[in-house]
Amino acid sequence: xxEVTQTPSHQVTQMGQEVxxxxxxxxxxLYFYWYRQILxxxxxxxxxxxxxxxxxxxxxxxxxxxxxxxxxSNFTLKIRSTKLEDSAMYFCASSEGTGMNTEAFFGxxxxxxxx
Amino acid sequence: xxxxTQAQTEISVVExxxxxxxxxxxxxxxxxxxxxxxxPPSGELVFLIRRNSFDEQNEISGRYSWNxxxxxxxxxxxxxxxxxxxxAVYFCALRPYNNNDMRFGxxxxxxxxP
Numbered sequence: 001x002x003e004v005t006q007t008p009s010h011q012v013t014q015m016g017q018e019v020x021x022x023x024x025x026x027x028x029x030l031y032f033y034w035y036r037q038i039l040x041x042x043x044x045x046x047x048x049x050x051x052x053x054x055x056x057x058x059x060x061x062x063x064x065x066x067x068x069x070x071x072x073s074n075f076t077l078k079i080r081s082t083k084l085e086d087s088a089m090y091f092c093a094s095s096e097g098t099g100m101n102t103e104a105f106f107g108x109x110x111x112x113x114x115x
Numbered sequence: 116x117x118x119x120t121q122a123q124t125e126i127s128v129v130e131x132x133x134x135x136x137x138x139x140x141x142x143x144x145x146x147x148x149x150x151x152x153x154x155p156p157s158g159e160l161v162f163l164i165r166r167n168s169f170d171e172q173n174e175i176s177g178r179y180s181w182n183x184x185x186x187x188x189x190x191x192x193x194x195x196x197x198x199x200x201x202x203a204v205y206f207c208a209l210r211p212y213n214n215n216d217m218r219f220g221x222x223x224x225x226x227x228x229p
Contacts, residue, residue: 031215042222043152043160043206048215056215091160102148102210104217106160 002026004107006092012113013082021077021110023092032075033093033104034067036060043091049075082114117142119209121220128197129228136192136223138207144168146212149183149190154204154222163205166190168212197227 005024013019025032034046047057049067066078075094079086089111093104118141128134140149151163164174166183174181178195194201204224210217 033215033217043208043219045216045218050215058216089158093160103150103162103165105162106152108157108159111158 004092004094004105006090006107006110008110009108010111010113012115015084015114016081019079019082019112021079021090021092021112023075023077023107024073025075025092025094026105027073029094029096029105031055031095031097031104032067032069033095034077035091035093035106037089037091037109039088046077079112082112084114087112087114117144117209117211117216117218119207119218119220121205121207121223123223124221125224125226127226127228130199131196132227133193133195134197134225134227136194136205136207136225138190138192138220140188140190140207140209142188142209142211144211148210148212150208150210150217151181151190151192152206152208152219154206156203160206163192194225197225199227199229201225202227 007022032049035043036046037043045058047061047067048055064080068076089109091109092107095104120139147168149166153161153163171183171185180193182191204222206222207220208217
């Protein structure tokens with residue numbers, strides 16, 4: 001069964017460093033998403049991406065964050081200068097569309113720890 | 116504004132008991148989608164069900180059933196004859212028809228004891 005894959009599963013970085021989280025969405029999906037879950041809290045929407053551009057973003061997704069689809073398969077989230085409060089599980093997701101086939105399938109997550 | 120409320124923070128049951136997880140939502144949209152996701156201890160988010168706002172038919176899938184009541188803005192999830200493997204955090208989520216911003220509830224941690 002096709003699945004969303006994320007690498008790495010766990011990343012530790014020093015405060016102020018740049019990190020790139022990588023995702024390979026399901027191949028026939030058109031919409032891509034990043035969500036964040038601070039430990040023990042709810043899952044929060046960060047950004048959605050369609051047709052090579054951001055379609056929606058939340059207030060969390062500030063200038064420190066950027067997303068890119070550098071080739072036909074990868075979808076990345078970059079955090080430019082990490083802060084301690086960026087420590088969280090980051091989930092990538094993809095969906096076929098936003099109409100009837102609208103469920104998002106999530107990857108297994110990347111746990112980011114900023115020290 | 117959209118909001119999903121899962122008032123039950125934690126539920127603990129003994130194996131074989133039935134358990135219902137509550138979800139209440141708020142939205143101004145007339146067309147929207149509701150979801151349930153399971154997050155087992157391993158951390159991934161597993162899709163369980165999607166319900167369209169214009170389809171109030173309840174659904175049963177094995178031991179799982181969902182009760183969607185538009186009149187009370189609720190989308191409750193029942194597990195019948197619970198098993199230890201059902202132990203997880205369960206999230207209810209809401210998404211407008213024409214928007215990609217899916218809002219999650221705070222989650223309900225279900226513990227099923229043997």
